[in-house]
Amino acid sequence: MxxxxxxxxxxxxxxxxxxxxxxxxxxxxxxxxxxxxxxxxxxxxxxxxxxxxxxxxxxxxxxxxxxxxxxxxxxxxxxxxxxxxxxxxxxxxxxxxxxxxxxxxxxxxxxxxxxxxxxxxxxxxxxxxxxxxxxxxxxxxxxxxxxxxxxxxxxxxxxxxxxxxxxxxxxxxxxxxxxxxxxxxxxxxxxxxxxxxxxxxxxxxxxxxxxxxxxxxxxxxxxxxxxxxxxxxxxxxxxxxxxxxxxxxxxxxxxxxxxRPVEAWRDAPMNALMLALLAIRELPVEQRAAWQAMFQHYVFDADDQVAAHVPEHARGVLGELDEASAARLREVLRTRLLRGSNG
Incomplete structure (x- = not known):
């Protein structure tokens, strides 16, 4: 060819x-x-x-x-x-x-x-x-x-x-x-x-x-x-x-x-892919489809309406992140990974 x-x-x-x-x-x-x-x-x-x-x-x-x-x-x-x-x-x-x-x-x-x-x-x-x-x-x-x-x-x-x-x-x-x-x-x-x-x-x-x-x-x-x-x-x-x-x-x-067009404190997307390989890839097909919908909603199609129904003070990770809140989120993830949580 x-x-x-x-x-x-x-x-x-x-x-x-x-x-x-x-x-x-x-x-x-x-x-x-x-x-x-x-x-x-x-x-x-x-x-x-x-x-x-x-x-x-x-x-x-x-x-x-x-x-x-x-x-x-x-x-x-x-x-x-x-x-x-x-x-x-x-x-x-x-x-x-x-x-x-x-x-x-x-x-x-x-x-x-x-x-x-x-x-x-x-x-x-x-x-x-x-x-x-x-x-x-x-x-x-x-x-x-x-x-x-x-x-x-x-x-x-x-x-x-x-x-x-x-x-x-x-x-x-x-x-x-x-x-x-x-x-x-x-x-x-x-x-x-x-x-x-x-x-x-x-x-x-x-x-x-x-x-x-x-x-x-x-x-x-x-x-x-x-x-x-x-x-x-x-x-x-x-x-x-x-x-x-x-x-x-x-x-x-x-x-x-x-x-990169984002702040330096934001994490590398490859880390998210690696974690998805660990947590999602081997799930049953129906559950993978459900998680695909979750990612689509919270990540890929996300706009200012995703959390508009939640009071601003209560939005947590759904709210606007800054360097300090990103550091707290990273610590939560570190703890979860060390604990091996599958929840």
Whole structure:
């Protein structure tokens, strides 16, 4: 079977990066913004030469703490993944000074079958203080987390992130392939609680999809979107959109920003899913349907009428939550979980 090609990710033009905050507020689907970070000194150095980009990054490396480097043998073809039986992984992690990673990447640039080297999701302000100030991007979002990703040719399996994500290519080129959240059933997602990097991933090898083992992947490809990003280009990935990231050059750098449109004290939705697996999934079908109606009423269809018939002072968790009431609710949940209540 020949898989359909992904359609291009929608592209938008922003003549001035200062227009980004207003644009982000209206986007609910993926967007590519060409040249959004073209003015960054890091991008300009990378366009000149990989060595220039490395020298620029080293200016901000205080050397006070090592980074976590993921390395995989040449035979993995850059795929950061599980081992054959999903009991472990095909890579190892080690603590290495950042400048050693950068020098090693330069060393292997000309080798066609180099080992995979990947520094993932490293907090920008902690490890490279001052770099964000020299390479600014105003998002208009509250306290976004800025991270840097550095490596050579790598393939990161399709996964999702709970926050919205704006990823800017600073060096090299990257291919990104995106799938809407509704394609979760067609991507053959692996374990939720044993993952390569914290998020569940698709088990499909996008370079050589096994359609006998994963036949519904053909359906996912009907909804796929893709783009190749050059230095200075950016892609907006909405919350829960699955994304497969591929570094196409021997030296790649990406800077991304994550943010959630809710207060930091609110809990992670994945915690609710995990608890639902524990408490609801194995119930009789009639009871699952009843709980589905409860969730629909109190969560997914909730509006200001759900508790309007209850006096405001008596609404408890049905009322408006704040940081203090959320902390009390979290303590109640902790107590219930420790007690093993099935009520």
């Amino acid at each position: 020949t898989l359909p090609p992904p359609r291009p990710i929608d592209e938008v033009q922003l003549a001035d990066p200062a227009a980004l905050p207003a644009a982000l507020g209206s986007w609910t689907t993926p967007k590519v913004v060409r040249g959004l970070a073209a003015g960054w000194p890091l991008v300009q150095a990378a366009r000149h030469a990989d060595t220039a980009a490395v020298d620029y990054l080293k200016r901000f490396d205080h050397g006070g703490m090592p980074v976590t480097a993921t390395t995989a043998a040449p035979g993995t073809q850059g795929r950061v993944f599980y081992n054959d039986d999903l009991t472990g992984f095909n890579f190892r992690r080690e603590q290495v000074p950042l400048r050693v990673v950068l020098d090693t990447l330069l060393k292997y640039r000309s080798e066609p079958d180099a080992p995979t080297i990947y520094v993932a999701s490293t907090t920008l302000d902690t490890y490279l203080p001052g770099l964000r100030e020299e390479n600014p991007l105003v998002l208009g979002q509250a306290d976004p987390l800025a991270s840097i990703w550095i490596g050579n040719r790598s393939r990161i399996a399709a996964h999702y992130d709970a926050p919205d994500n704006l990823a800017c290519v600073a060096a090299g080129r990257r291919r990104v392939m995106l799938f809407p959240p509704g394609q979760v059933g067609n991507l053959y997602v692996g374990p939720l609680d044993f993952t390569p990097a914290g998020q569940a991933i698709s088990l499909v090898d996008f370079a050589a999809p096994d359609l006998q083992r994963f036949p519904r992947f053909a359906l996912a490809m009907q909804e796929a979107q893709s783009a190749v990003l050059e230095p200075g280009d950016a892609v907006f990935i909405p919350s829960l959109w699955w994304h497969h990231m591929e570094g196409l050059e021997a030296f790649n750098v990406l800077v991304n920003y994550w943010w």
